[in-house]
Amino acid sequence: MHLQRTIKKEIICSSVGLHTGRKVNMKIKPAPADAGIVFVRKDIPDALPIPANYHTVSDTTLATTIGLNGATVSTVEHILSAFSGMGVDNAIIELDSFEIPIMDGSALPFVNMLKEVGTHLQGKTKKLLVIKKPVCVKDGGCSADLLPAAEFKITYEIDFKHVAIGRQSYSLDFSDEKYEKEICSARTFGFLKEVEYLQAKGLGLGGSLDNVIILDDEKIINKDGLRMPDEFVKHKILDAIGDLFLLGMPIIGHFVAYKSGHRLNNILLKELMRKQDCWEIITCDDQEEEKHKLTSLNIPSFRILDAVQI
Numbered sequence: 269m270h271l272q273r274t275i276k277k278e279i280i281c282s283s284v285g286l287h288t289g290r291k292v293n294m295k296i297k298p299a300p301a302d303a304g305i306v307f308v309r310k311d312i313p314d315a316l317p318i319p320a321n322y323h324t325v326s327d328t329t330l331a332t333t334i335g336l337n338g339a340t341v342s343t344v345e346h347i348l349s350a351f352s353g354m355g356v357d358n359a360i361i362e363l364d365s366f367e368i369p370i371m372d373g374s375a376l377p378f379v380n381m382l383k384e385v386g387t388h389l390q391g392k393t394k395k396l397l398v399i400k401k402p403v404c405v406k407d408g409g410c411s412a413d414l415l416p417a418a419e420f421k422i423t424y425e426i427d428f429k430h431v432a433i434g435r436q437s438y439s440l441d442f443s444d445e446k447y448e449k450e451i452c453s454a455r456t457f458g459f460l461k462e463v464e465y466l467q468a469k470g471l472g473l474g475g476s477l478d479n480v481i482i483l484d485d486e487k488i489i490n491k492d493g494l495r496m497p498d499e500f501v502k503h504k505i506l507d508a509i510g511d512l513f514l515l516g517m518p519i520i521g522h523f524v525a526y527k528s529g530h531r532l533n534n535i536l537l538k539e540l541m542r543k544q545d546c547w548e549i550i551t552c553d554d555q556e557e558e559k560h561k562l563t564s565l566n567i568p569s570f571r572i573l574d575a576v577q578i
Contacts, residue, residue: 280295288474292363297361318341431486518567
């Protein structure tokens with residue numbers, strides 16, 4: 269049985285926002301089964317909760333932003349990636365700003381918070397979206413595909429005309445243990461010229477060598493260098509896992525991307541849902557028909573996180 273889960277108790281954290289440079293206060297609260305991931309702007313009186321859904325994506329410039337009735341929350345991909353990677357289906361995120369705290373630029377701090385409080389199994393089974401036929405989108409020289417597979421897999425390739433990045437590819441047969449070990453600590457990256465341009469426009473004010481891998485024309489300028497040789501492509505996988513979680517349920521299929529980003533990832537989800545003959549939603553329950561379908565699939569089995577001191 270693959271049951272839905274939420275966190276055992278409330279998480280409180282603070283860190284700077286990537287764009288404002290100001291401290292953002294955030295609470296992550298347990299939520300009931302079938303609630304999904306919901307964001308609440310506590311700094312806006314009477315603001316409606318914003319569900320994490322591909323329909324609510326309002327901007328994909330530099331990060332994924334969701335919004336409803338004028339209230340927005342930006343840079344949701346890292347925390348959604350942590351939820352997806354560690355198997356958390358339901359949570360309420362309250363914050364007093366328009367952006368999620370950037371933390372160290374990866375999903376590792378969020379993963380550590382989830383491990384610290386633990387997860388709680390709920391009384392309803394997960395729903396899964398199984399890819400039955402290929403769905404492909406392209407934008408210039410970039411592409412993003414979802415292909416039939418018996419498990420959730422990601423194959424990602426990037427190609428930057430920079431000596432420190434170049435062409436990198438990585439393939440992941442998803443599990444929560446592999447996500448934690450190989451993906452969640454990969455940090456976001458940017459180019460010094462872009463950072464300077466954004467900060468001149470009053471954006472990216474919270475970006476620093478503490479939370480962004482920054483490259484000048486020739487090299488990485490962070491004193492400690494990379495956490496892993498392929499950190500760039502692994503961060504793109506981290507982002508993609510967060511973007512795909514906006515579907516509202518785990519995917520069983522093979523996500524294949526070439527130079528994709530937040531915009532194309534969102535276009536792919538919209539194209540996927542438009543082509544209803546290309547997918548099927550199944551429930552991990554004991555009904556004979558469902559059990560027959562599940563036998564041919566390798567469904568991620570998440571660890572139950574006991575509260576531990578990190």
